Amino acid sequence: MHGHLSHDTLVEVPAAVLWDVYGSLELGRLLNELLQDVLGRVEVVQGDGGVETILNITFAPGIPGPGYMKEIFTKIDDEMRVKESEVLEGGYKDFGFEACRYRLQIIEKDAESSIIRSSIEYEIDDKLQEMASQVSTKPMEILAEGIGKYLKEKRTSAN
Numbered sequence: 001m002h003g004h005l006s007h008d009t010l011v012e013v014p015a016a017v018l019w020d021v022y023g024s025l026e027l028g029r030l031l032n033e034l035l036q037d038v039l040g041r042v043e044v045v046q047g048d049g050g051v052e053t054i055l056n057i058t059f060a061p062g063i064p065g066p067g068y069m070k071e072i073f074t075k076i077d078d079e080m081r082v083k084e085s086e087v088l089e090g091g092y093k094d095f096g097f098e099a100c101r102y103r104l105q106i107i108e109k110d111a112e113s114s115i116i117r118s119s120i121e122y123e124i125d126d127k128l129q130e131m132a133s134q135v136s137t138k139p140m141e142i143l144a145e146g147i148g149k150y151l152k153e154k155r156t157s158a159n
Helices: 014-023 027-032 090-097 126-134 140-159
Strands: 003-013 040-046 053-061 070-076 084-090 097-110 113-124
Touching: 003 140, 014 027, 014 053, 014 113, 014 140, 027 126, 070 090, 084 090, 090 097, 090 126, 097 140, 113 126, 113 140
Parallel strands: none
Antiparallel strands: 003 113, 040 053, 053 070, 070 084, 084 097, 097 113
16 A cells, blocks of 8 residues: 655745755754754764765654654755655665655745645555554654744844
8 A cells, every 4th residue: 555645834034044954964963952852862873965865753752653763865956956765774664664765845935935745655554554553744743844934033033
């Protein structure tokens, strides 16, 4: 069984500013700084933030499911402002999912606002399809809202 979930978060930050964070390791650094108690902690296992970078994400207490996830960046497209990753171990794989891919895209709405599109694509054996209800974009939504708020406040205080 294949599945897909997506959520759009509107933020009052220019797309280029958002991509500077989302297209780099700055996203993990800011997650650690701003949202560690809510979402968890990101650690770079290998790489410099480009394709084939591997991250270990330790989830905060209270987040349902396995306590960690290891993922690898499989695509980073600066022109389209897209970053894709695949879970190597932990996360939904511990629930029996055969594959789980994350996609983050920054879409320019206008000069001062953007949409952060957070998507999860997964594959699971048909016999385990009830587990598909466990899939959620909520952590990615919390991340998008937190990063958007932080960058908006940073821009406002700089002006």
